Amino acid sequence: MPPVSLTVVDAPPSRSPLATAARRFVRNRAAFVALLLLVVIMLACFVGPLLSSNNAIDSDWSAISLAPTFDNMHWFGTDELGRDLLVRTLVGGRVSLEVGLLGTLVSGLIGVAWGATAGYLGGRVDAVMMRIVDMMYAIPYMLIAILMMTLFGRAFYLVVLTISAFSWLDMARVVRGQTLSLRSREFIDAAKAIGVDSRSIITRHIVPNLIGVVVVYATVTVPGIVLTESVLSFLGLGVQEPMTSWGVLIQDGAQKLESTPWLLLCPALMLCATLYAVSFVGDGLRDALDPKDR
Amino acid sequence: MSVQETLLKVDNLSVHFSIAQGGYPWSKKATLRAVDGVSFDVRRGETVGLVGESGCGKSTLARAIIGLTPVTSGSVQWKGLESVKGASRDTTQIRRDVQMIFQDPLASLDPRMTIEQIVAEPLKTHQPQLGREEIRVRVRTMLERVGLSNHHLRRYPHEFSGGQCQRVGIARALIGEPQLVICDEPVSALDVSIQAQIVNLLRDLQRELSLSLLFVAHDLAVVKAISQRVLVMYLGRVMEFGDKRDVYREPQHPYTRALLSAVPLPDPAAERARKHVLLRGEIPSPLKPPSGCAFRTRCPDAIDACANERPVTSATGIGHTQVACIRAVMT
Amino acid sequence: MAQNKALLEVKDLSVRFARRDGAPVDAVQRVSFSLDKGKTLGIVGESGSGKSQTVMALLGLLAKNGKVSGEALYNDTNLLTMNDAALNRIRGDRIGMIFQDPMTSLNPFLTIERQMTETLQLHRKLSRREAKQRAIETLERVRIPDAARRIGMYPHEFSGGMRQRVMIAMALLSEPEILIADEPTTALDVTVQAQIIELLRELNRERGTAIILITHDMGVVAGLCDDVMVMYAGQTVEQAPAQQLFAAPTHPYTIGLLNALPRLTDDDDQPLQTIPGNPPLPGMATQGCAFAPRCTYAEERCRTTRPALEPTEGEAHALRACHRPVQAIAEVL
Numbered sequence: 001m002p003p004v005s006l007t008v009v010d011a012p013p014s015r016s017p018l019a020t021a022a023r024r025f026v027r028n029r030a031a032f033v034a035l036l037l038l039v040v041i042m043l044a045c046f047v048g049p050l051l052s053s054n055n056a057i058d059s060d061w062s063a064i065s066l067a068p069t070f071d072n073m074h075w076f077g078t079d080e081l082g083r084d085l086l087v088r089t090l091v092g093g094r095v096s097l098e099v100g101l102l103g104t105l106v107s108g109l110i111g112v113a114w115g116a117t118a119g120y121l122g123g124r125v126d127a128v129m130m131r132i133v134d135m136m137y138a139i140p141y142m143l144i145a146i147l148m149m150t151l152f153g154r155a156f157y158l159v160v161l162t163i164s165a166f167s168w169l170d171m172a173r174v175v176r177g178q179t180l181s182l183r184s185r186e187f188i189d190a191a192k193a194i195g196v197d198s199r200s201i202i203t204r205h206i207v208p209n210l211i212g213v214v215v216v217y218a219t220v221t222v223p224g225i226v227l228t229e230s231v232l233s234f235l236g237l238g239v240q241e242p243m244t245s246w247g248v249l250i251q252d253g254a255q256k257l258e259s260t261p262w263l264l265l266c267p268a269l270m271l272c273a274t275l276y277a278v279s280f281v282g283d284g285l286r287d288a289l290d291p292k293d294r
Numbered sequence: 295m296s297v298q299e300t301l302l303k304v305d306n307l308s309v310h311f312s313i314a315q316g317g318y319p320w321s322k323k324a325t326l327r328a329v330d331g332v333s334f335d336v337r338r339g340e341t342v343g344l345v346g347e348s349g350c351g352k353s354t355l356a357r358a359i360i361g362l363t364p365v366t367s368g369s370v371q372w373k374g375l376e377s378v379k380g381a382s383r384d385t386t387q388i389r390r391d392v393q394m395i396f397q398d399p400l401a402s403l404d405p406r407m408t409i410e411q412i413v414a415e416p417l418k419t420h421q422p423q424l425g426r427e428e429i430r431v432r433v434r435t436m437l438e439r440v441g442l443s444n445h446h447l448r449r450y451p452h453e454f455s456g457g458q459c460q461r462v463g464i465a466r467a468l469i470g471e472p473q474l475v476i477c478d479e480p481v482s483a484l485d486v487s488i489q490a491q492i493v494n495l496l497r498d499l500q501r502e503l504s505l506s507l508l509f510v511a512h513d514l515a516v517v518k519a520i521s522q523r524v525l526v527m528y529l530g531r532v533m534e535f536g537d538k539r540d541v542y543r544e545p546q547h548p549y550t551r552a553l554l555s556a557v558p559l560p561d562p563a564a565e566r567a568r569k570h571v572l573l574r575g576e577i578p579s580p581l582k583p584p585s586g587c588a589f590r591t592r593c594p595d596a597i598d599a600c601a602n603e604r605p606v607t608s609a610t611g612i613g614h615t616q617v618a619c620i621r622a623v624m625t
Numbered sequence: 626m627a628q629n630k631a632l633l634e635v636k637d638l639s640v641r642f643a644r645r646d647g648a649p650v651d652a653v654q655r656v657s658f659s660l661d662k663g664k665t666l667g668i669v670g671e672s673g674s675g676k677s678q679t680v681m682a683l684l685g686l687l688a689k690n691g692k693v694s695g696e697a698l699y700n701d702t703n704l705l706t707m708n709d710a711a712l713n714r715i716r717g718d719r720i721g722m723i724f725q726d727p728m729t730s731l732n733p734f735l736t737i738e739r740q741m742t743e744t745l746q747l748h749r750k751l752s753r754r755e756a757k758q759r760a761i762e763t764l765e766r767v768r769i770p771d772a773a774r775r776i777g778m779y780p781h782e783f784s785g786g787m788r789q790r791v792m793i794a795m796a797l798l799s800e801p802e803i804l805i806a807d808e809p810t811t812a813l814d815v816t817v818q819a820q821i822i823e824l825l826r827e828l829n830r831e832r833g834t835a836i837i838l839i840t841h842d843m844g845v846v847a848g849l850c851d852d853v854m855v856m857y858a859g860q861t862v863e864q865a866p867a868q869q870l871f872a873a874p875t876h877p878y879t880i881g882l883l884n885a886l887p888r889l890t891d892d893d894d895q896p897l898q899t900i901p902g903n904p905p906l907p908g909m910a911t912q913g914c915a916f917a918p919r920c921t922y923a924e925e926r927c928r929t930t931r932p933a934l935e936p937t938e939g940e941a942h943a944l945r946a947c948h949r950p951v952q953a954i955a956e957v958l
Binding site: 185186187189190191192193194195196200204205208209211 | 357360361362389390393394396397398401402403404405406407415416419420463466470
């Protein structure tokens, strides 16, 4: 019997669910502007310092504690050692952003693997895995961080590791919840009926359908990690000199708030702007990826 | 017509769930008998229709046969080999030879996979030695056979209509060359005009590929159009099982008669002239089925003896029909 | 034509939904029909036909982005232009409505008694006790066993069929002139469906309640309706008394639909007759007849001009929207 005439539902070129989401994201003004802002900030941090005549380390003894001015590109002013704050802020931004992104990546990977496995396998495995998560929540995170920093020093990768060690918990919980709801959907039954084994179901069906939630949650995690790094730095446990980060700068600036306010305000403003931007991007992503709105 | 070999033999299958009556871990548990002692068989090349209303257990039975729901007792034999006995399962053979088509066409497809990936999955699972090109060729051929074309390969499920999604589901089920396809209400969610297309497609494919089908549905007319034998279920039990023509023309069980009489005919004169057998009462809860025959509480022909023992399925002399009713066998 | 004025007269009813991204969707396009006192009208169609939106529009229940135009005269007033207050007086009182899924239309947190007496106290100003008495009587009328006790229960304690009866009872409390039922039996088992259809038939016969039944099930229509209106892609394609429509349909879509139905009386080794292609997405703009792409009788003009709904040749009370004459189609039946 000849196949019945089938016109594919309206011609526009095939769009994957992700492409549809991208389109919706772009249409969300606030989110799109926030994304642009984020890109600008990242470019500034990584490329900016190369464009300035100043650098983060050298002191310019002729320009100590200058308020923000247009001379010599000291747009953010200088600190008590004559170091240009703008470049220091940008360079510090590199560290904060790297910690933020790397930390999110590591905690995301652990969280997804943990949560998806617990959620899919269910039963006792799930119970044990989630009790471990619960126990880790109970551990006073700051104490561990301080302990680790004190014992092992303050190398960059250690900072990232310490922060990630606790940030994956939220992601695991969220992913597990999502996996539980995915598990009862008919296409998972269909895969089981075909005979696909559990591991393949998790990697081929569950994880790709988690992407929406994971991406959104990741953008929520980034600010958390950046802030955590800032807090550690504030406590004197962040990255070591001569490396600097927003946290370090803010800590310095806070001590000198009365005499040289710009030392606090400028890096704090950068931090806030970045966190706001990430937040908006996260909101936009969540709305764009929400299947119910289709 | 010579009787074909039996492929699937279900023997006294039961699927019971333990339901807590209260919210506490120590609350009393009641047993929900979703499927309760069902026996039947499916032969090569035939379609067995499985009908019943909600709560009759037909979907649970289908899922138990294919392994999506655990079996409490009884056995499922595939080609003579014990595939499920009691609680243990040896599912390798049954996994390749038995496939399933689902009720909600869109929901049964992974929204993040392309049509090509969806249809290729069974091949990747059971014949991992096949190369990419070989897989692609087979997928393409299969899609054409079900009435879809090449430029559908890279599209996503949400871009298709219900009928088209169901065709994808059929392609996926058939690509591994199974011998039995269990269809769980495959056309219930489709419009009438599309339903007819899909039913015809299944019939054609069945003939071409000598497939057996276990067709689960609540629409008696659709079941009649596609099945050779029909099994009627009520509250987890078999009420009647026989050749389609016998069951539809001379139903032996009071429940079958009521069901047939309840189907509205698209013919106003005939419909209004008809005398409908209206069942009284409601379907009892599967947690507390009536003693003896499960249907007796609503049966127009029930007598006292019906409450004593559960009727055994036996022949009545009408064709090969088996009926679970003491009154039908009496006559 | 009938001497008495029709109870409900709908003319050129159109519903358009604005969309944030994309062209507006014309879910219903200039639909007209009339309902006489004590009669039953069945509106049939598949998904995307606009049948539900038509009645939602009548009762002011459209989604926010929906715009209605046209006229729906009930007692000389146009329902479509009424303000909410006036519409509220009619809805639930003179015109009752029951939906497909009783679970979502009943408030799960209130007992049946509360929900029913509320309506009576609101519309009829009865005292609590009188209202309860009336409610119990109505429940008994729809054959809910043990009504006096069950009235104190919650919706989830009833089975699907019973819930639908409760919905019907609620709709009947104020003795409405018109009862609109939107797919009332689709979610029910066939034996329960038979009971509900029987109930509706009785209501129509004994109380003279006019009924508008929306469904995709031709069998249900055959059992209950005096007149039938067939919709496709938001337009009416055929309208006729039920007897006539089933015996001698005159529109290719109706013919196709009736032919595609598997019947208990069929001779089975024949394949089912199908309508090729797929139903259109709601609101896809078409030039010409919406059914043309799937129609075996389509000609050139079918694709360019939309056929008007006109009286069927040779029939007093039937309408059809088709360019091809009846003979050309009936022949091939």
